[in-house]
Amino acid sequence: MQFIENVRLAFTSLLANKMRALLTMLGIIIGISAVIMIMTIGTSIQKTLSNTFNSLGSFNVFDVGIWLTDYENYSFVEDEMISREMLDELIETHPGKFEIQLTEQFGSATTQNPNGDVLTLSVTGGMSQDLATDHIRGRGVDYQDNARGKNVVYVSDLFVKQYFGTDTDPMGQTVELTFENGVSADFVIIGYSKLPKIYDRMYEPGTREVDKQTPCYVPIDTMYRLMHTEYTPKDYVSIIYNTDYDEAELKAELEEFFNEKYAQYPQYYVTVRDEQSELGMINTVINIVTIAISIIAAISLIVGGVGVMNIMLVSITERTKEIGIRKALGAQNSAIRMQFVIEAIMICLIGGIIGILLGITGGLLIGWVAKTLVTEFYSEYAELIAITIEPSIPAILIAVFFSILTGVFFGYYPANKAAKMDPIDALRYD
Amino acid sequence: MSKTVISMRGIIKRYYIGQPNELQILNGIDLDVTQGEFLAIVGQSGSGKSTLMNMIGALDRPTEGTYYLNGVDISTLDDAELSRIRNKEIGFVFQTFNLIPRTSALKNVELPMMYAGMSRKARTARAEELLEIVEMADRADHQPNELSGGQKQRVAIARAMANRPSILLADEPTGALDSKTGRLIMDLFHKLHKEEGTTIVLITHSPELAQECDRIVTISDGSIIGDTGVREDAIH
Incomplete structure (x- = not known):
């Protein structure tokens, strides 16, 4: 019940500061889209390889x-x-x-x-x-x-x-x-x-x-x-x-x-x-490279998370009075904490979804460019190389999960700070 | 016959500003308020009336002494229980209205009921009813920045009444209003007092406003220096 209320509240507060919310999301967007793009490219290379091998004959x-x-x-x-x-x-x-x-x-x-x-x-x-x-x-x-x-x-x-x-x-x-x-x-x-x-x-x-x-x-x-x-x-x-x-x-x-x-x-x-296990080995190598680059890309997610934490701290300071009023009206500490954690999660989740869309678009774009290049310059092989571009579904799920996790992790400290405010001091704040 | 709402015995509030310097704001307050009273607490700035208000409103705990609110000893409760008391038993009306910005009048009135865990349907119905009482039904969808000071205070009073509190605690409710609007707000308090039987504690530094109330408690330097008791000849 209060959850839906908090989501609305978070939206209201994000809409009140659209530019700030967007800039805060930027770090998350960049981090998630980079990870998704790399994962999409990695999966696509694997699919392309295995489809190409399959079209050339059997593996046994x-x-x-x-x-x-x-x-x-x-x-x-x-x-x-x-x-x-x-x-x-x-x-x-x-x-x-x-x-x-x-x-x-x-x-x-x-x-x-x-x-x-x-x-x-x-x-x-x-x-x-x-x-x-x-x-x-x-x-x-x-x-x-x-x-x-x-x-x-x-x-x-x-x-x-x-x-x-x-x-x-x-x-x-x-x-x-x-x-x-x-x-x-x-x-x-x-x-x-x-x-x-x-x-x-x-x-x-x-x-x-x-x-x-x-x-x-x-x-x-x-x-x-x-x-x-x-x-x-x-x-x-x-x-x-x-x-x-x-x-x-x-x-x-x-x-x-x-x-x-x-x-x-x-x-x-x-x-x-x-040959089968060799393809498996190639796939393993691609996997390792993909994961390694993804981890590097994910570091920007941490930077983004720190940005979220920073803006949440600013936000609760600005809204000290509001927190005081809510407490005077009987809001439990847990309700205040929930409100701000959900706000942080919303920032990260919206950023994450934008990042996923950008990442998929970027991955598909790069795949399309690769396909065009192969068709253009290696036309004799083009039909043999079964280029398959596919967004990585596990990567998308992981990205959503990590967005939420970033929100919880970097939102908790500011939210807890808000929750523990003394109502009298908070009410007196101008 | 009448139920005792507030029963304070020997309330002392001390602040420690570094170990040797302790600041005693309240020096042993004894106060009883029965249901249906319209009580004014008057005093100069720095007399300790704000601290007393925080104490009555369960925003703060006394350093010493006992405070029974509807038979519950407030001085021993933890934060979560105090929140529940503020939610159910106290209705705050502030000098600066303190509506939540970017939130409609209706949603503001719904807030205490949301924190009480009331269903959306029930609290919307109750909020509409309350706005009707304070004659603000036509402004239900307006945000605070679209309302005048008097209108904001009406919404704030409706919000304070949301969970049918034992006490309506008003801190200089007319302090930020012109005299005409202030008069209307005071009339609203009298109406609530008479028609709904609400117990109202009005904190003010204005003797004129205090004169309208059934009972005047004067506080100075952290002690009660005068208590008229319930007067039948109150001006209003």
Whole structure:
């Protein structure tokens, strides 16, 4: 009951000194808006990163690398690097757990559609295809396709349109691909995806639909066979893991497997990195930086709070007589204290809300500028970088809470001083 | 038959201004006031009448002596209990009106009832009724700076009456008013005294005003030097 009365009273007294109230709020406004702006930027960077990574593919990948303990005295020897046998052994000894994300470019291939148009494809050979989010139908190339040396191909929707038009179902259809070395072979279509956006940017403006080069994905071992080439040992492979299993256990198994392989070569050591946890690490770093800067920004909140305390002291001195009258009319000390604490809270809360609005606006503005800059100067990547600007909701709640806390903390001392005034002295005050 | 409202025995008030110098303002006041009296306390400046008023109004505690207000010993109460006594039992009317600035007449009258914890509806109704009594109903929404001195004092009297106090304690209520307006305010006190049976304690240095009251207590140098008792032949 008296609470609402006190809020009205606080408003009346703030409105009576609008300029002073605004200047007092300024410190709070600056502090809160700085914190909100930084938090908004921090959250936006995190969201952008994780959305961008998500749009590029799945996370369930371990990167296995071998490194030399001493690059001056040793160098990589092909026979000692990660061999095809090792990878096959890994798959065989850990059935269902891992797939090798091994890819190689095999130049381009051509084919003729029923209309006689020559279509060009860029060929990627791979072990196990990691289907991206723009997958449409069918399946990707897998380890079994490689093991059996199958002639299967995964294409794009643009190729389907180029070859079959819109009427024919492409699944299971055969196309004859002619590679750069003149070798031709029939391939069965096992699936297709949307054309990755990055391809769209490669075409010259005005290129006819049938002249647009499209990507395709075939088993790498089939390509080795057709091209008469073979696997070259690597110092680095990406291994997709089955998410049905515990990630940490699989990582440990991988480390154990490769450490055992390299136990005989003391000049090498093995690392297994996990993209998911790396993104987590990046996020942690961003978090720490955000929080650190926010804390620095929050110092201005303390300065603002001292300003509030100062103005409250001025206010109660000015209103000593009023306090005396209220006491004579029977106001309890607690009622007087409440009145001034609520007034301080109102200053801080209004300042906090203005600060939140300014902070969100500022954060969105900076985000918009960043987006514009990326689109303007890095247009080729613009569609890959999923810039997401989002105000940080926890930051807003924390800001509101801290505004109130600042009000209580810095308002209590002046309010208590008012509450403890001697009514006779206060009444006599002019 | 009539109830005793104020009963003071041997009230002494001392101020300590540094250890050796003590200043004794009241030197043992004995005072009884019964319900329905219209009492004037007169005295020169510095006679101690303001201190006595603070004592009666429960703004201050005596150094020695006992003060029973409606049977409650005020001299032993703590701050919170004194606030409650001021709220319920005392209605202050000040020389300088002391309305809360930037607050309408109605809200000013509501204040003591707000501190008494009365519901908004009830206190607004009561405040309107009080403003009616002091003939200020048409100015209920005006702020103090939009009112004349006499009007302010009427609002202040309405406010003092809000919680139906045992005593209306008026400190030079006409001191800041011209004689004509002062007359109207005094008439209002007489009206409240007669019609509502309010016990009124009027503190003044003016013998003329005191003559209008039922009883005159004269104070000088912290002691009561004259008490007319209740006179049936009061001028009014």
